[in-house]
Amino acid sequence: MASIDNFQFAHEHRREVAWMSQNTNTLPMHPAVEAAIKTSVEDREYNLYPFKRGIFGLPEAIFADLGLDEADMLLTNGGIEGEYIATRALLKPGDEVLSTDPSFLPIHDQIAMASAKAVEVDIYRKPWVLTPESADEALTPATKMLLLIDPNNPLGSGCTRAQVRGLAEVARDHGLWLIDDITYRDFNPDHVLASEFYPERTLFSYSFSKGPGLAGMRVGAILGPPAGLKELKRYDTNVLGVNVIAQRAALAALESKKEWLPKVRRACESNQRTIQEAVGKVDGAFLPVYPSKANMFVIDLSAAGVNPDVVEERLLHDHLVHTRAGSYLSRKSGGKFLRVSFSVSAADCRRFVEAFPGVVEKLRA
Ligand SMILES: Cc1ncc(COP(=O)(O)O)c(C=O)c1O
16 A cells, blocks of 8 residues: 555544654644634634735744844745745756755655756765765765755754754855755754854755644745845745744744743653664664654664565554655665654554554564
8 A cells, every 4th residue: 555545544543543654743732822723713814814924923933943133034834835945946957956865855856846856865874964075975066955954854863063064064165055954953952053154045944843743734934044035035926925823823832932842852752762662672673863853763674574664554554553664755775664753642652662563573474
C-alpha cells in the first residue's frame, strides 16, 4: 500500500491514531491559543480579508522571536509557501541549489518547478549534517542557493555554531542565497541563526506547525533582508492575506511561548529516551542521531532485515501508530530507515514502543 493510502487510512481513524508521521505536535496547547481562535470566530473576523501585512502585532512578534531588527517578511500559508515563493523568485533554469540527502524533499520538488536542480549531498553518515567542507566540495559555477534545514528533517541532527558560520561563509564567498529552514528551531535550545554571519542574503523559512502545534492552521512566514524580500514579493500570489483565525492562533502562541515551550521540550526529551531504550533491544535497529535536536529522528533498520515501508504499514494498520518510512525523505538511503516523531503524549509514545519490537520480529521471521 502506498504511503498516500496510509494517510487516507490515518485520517479516517484520526482520533485513534498516534500521529508520529508528520513531525506535528499533538501535545496539549496553551489555553491562550484556543481562546484566541474562539474569540476570532465569535468576533466574526473571518468576514473581512485580513490586513495583508498580518494582524497587528504578529510580524513584530515573529521578528522578536528571532531577535531580528532589520528584516522584512511575507506571511504565508505555512513555511512551505514561502519556500516556493523564494525558489520561484530567485532561481533560473539550470541553477543549482546545494542541499542534502536525506532532506524534506517537497522543497527539492519546488526547486525543480523553477527548472533548477537540487544537488543532494549525502549526509546519511557521520556527522549527519551538511558540513562547510562537503558544501564547498559540491559547489559548481551553477550553484546559486544553499538550503540549510537546521535542525534536519528527518535526522534530527543540528549544526554547531562553527558549522553554521562555515556554511554562511561558503554562501558569502560564492554570493549564494542561503535559505535557513528553521521549521524545527523551537526544539533546539542551542540553535544558531545563519543571519548572525550572513545577514545580506539569508532568508528564514519560519513555521507555526511544529513547536506551536498549528500544522492544520497553515501559517508561517519567509523573512530576510528588505532587498531580498522585494524580489520575493514579485511572486507572492497570495495578495489577499493569510487565514485570520490562524494568525490569531499564531500570535497567541508567540505571546505564551515562554510558558509552553519548556513543557514541549521536556516531553520530547522524555519520549525520545523511551524510544531509544526500546530500539536498543531490537536486533539490527539503531538510532543514527541521539539525542535529536528536533521532534523526530530516524531508526535505521538496514541490519534488521525488514522493509521500512512495510513496518510503516503494519504499525499503522495493526496498531494505529502512524510513522513514516524513509522513502519519502531520501532517494538514496530511504530504504534504510523509519522516521518517528515524538511530540506526542507519553501514552502515544508508549503505544509505539509496545508495538515496534513485535512488528519487526514478525516481519523478519
Ligand atoms: C524542513 C521542513 N520545511 C518546511 C516544512 C513545511 O512546514 P509548514 O507546515 O510550515 O508549511 C516542513 C514540514 O514538515 C519541513 O519539515
